[in-house]
Amino acid sequence: xxxxxxxxxxxxxxxxxxxxxxxxxxxxxxxxxxxxxxxxxxxxxxxxxxxxxxxxxxxxxxxxxxxxxxxxxxxxxxxxxxxxxxxxxxxxxxxxxxxxxxxxxxxxxxxxxxxx
Amino acid sequence: xxxxxxxxxxxxxxxxxxxxxxxxxxxxxxxxxxxxxxxxxxxxxxxxxxxxxxxxxxxxxxxxxxxxxxxxxxxxxxxxxxxxxxxxxxxxxxxxxxxxxxxxxxxxxxxx
Numbered sequence: 001x002x003x004x005x006x007x008x009x010x011x012x013x014x015x016x017x018x019x020x021x022x023x024x025x026x027x028x029x030x031x032x033x034x035x036x037x038x039x040x041x042x043x044x045x046x047x048x049x050x051x052x053x054x055x056x057x058x059x060x061x062x063x064x065x066x067x068x069x070x071x072x073x074x075x076x077x078x079x080x081x082x083x084x085x086x087x088x089x090x091x092x093x094x095x096x097x098x099x100x101x102x103x104x105x106x107x108x109x110x111x112x113x114x115x116x
Numbered sequence: 117x118x119x120x121x122x123x124x125x126x127x128x129x130x131x132x133x134x135x136x137x138x139x140x141x142x143x144x145x146x147x148x149x150x151x152x153x154x155x156x157x158x159x160x161x162x163x164x165x166x167x168x169x170x171x172x173x174x175x176x177x178x179x180x181x182x183x184x185x186x187x188x189x190x191x192x193x194x195x196x197x198x199x200x201x202x203x204x205x206x207x208x209x210x211x212x213x214x215x216x217x218x219x220x221x222x223x224x225x226x227x228x
Contacts, residue, residue: 004158032215043120043206044159044219051215090158094215102147102210103172104217106158 002027004093006107013081014115021076021110023091030096033074034104035065038088047089050074051096061085086114120209120220128226129197135225137192141209142218147171148190149217150182151206159206165190166212194225202227 007022025031032051036044048059055067065076074091091107121140129135141148147166151159161174165184184190188209194201204222 034217036219041224043221044208046217049215092158102149102164102212103161103174104149104151104159104208105161106151108158109156 002031002093002095002105004091004105004107006089006091006110008110009108010111010113012113012115015083016080018079019077019081019085019112021089021091021112023074023076023107025072025074025091025093027072027093027095031093032096033065033067034092034094035059035063035074035076036090036092038090038109040087044090047076081112081114083114083116085112087112120207120218122205122207122220122223124223125221126224126226128228131197131199131227133197134193134195135197137194137205137207137223137225139190139192139207139209139220141188141190141207145209145211145218146188147210147212148184148188149208149210150190150192151208152176153204153206153222155203162192197227199227201225 003026005024013019034049035047048057050057050067058064088109088111092104123138149164150162153159163173164171168184179195181193206222207220208217210217
């Protein structure tokens with residue numbers, strides 16, 4: 001069975017500071033990995049995705065993530081956050097093919113709060 | 117280019133009633149998936165439709181059913197509503213075989 005664990009439920013940070021949101025996954029097969037952001041009372045917006053190739057993935061709004069197969073991690077980073085980055089962030093995975101391909105498994109979410 | 121459209125945005129139902137939620141996928145997308153997001157939780161996969169058939173199903177009871185129409189739009193039906201069915205229901209569309217999922221803004225269902 002596939003699982004995704006987000007290691008921090010809440011991350012407070014000051015404006016212009018760097019931030020890392022941690023995500024570990026467990027799967028017996030190769031996976032595709034995603035980070036989504038959710039603003040209050042809204043749906044999910046894709047920040048970035050890893051399918052194959054370079055392990056460093058760049059996304060929108062200055063976010064990036066690094067896929068580490070040996071540590072089964074896909075941590076999200078931003079070198080300098082803004083107040084507008086305050087939101088909930090979800091890490092998700094799906095099998096890279098096979099019968100469960102296309103079914104996203106989500107972590108529990110990390111609430112990022114950026115303080116002035 | 118319209119994204120994923122869900123209706124209604126909010127809904128209040130009484131325990132035991134039935135509800136139908138609707139989703140229009142992004143233009144060019146042929147696959148629709150439904151997710152349930154309880155308060156404070158990550159989304160949970162309900163099922164996926166492609167070519168008007170249910171292709172995958174998550175760990176949800178048979179009270180949850182769906183349909184996909186020839187124009188790729190989809191409905192989620194929930195029968196015999198329970199208080200625990202209160203959640204944000206998200207629809208995601210994609211192209212079969214391509215890993216790109218676009219989510220709608222969701223339908224907030226409250227069961228009283």
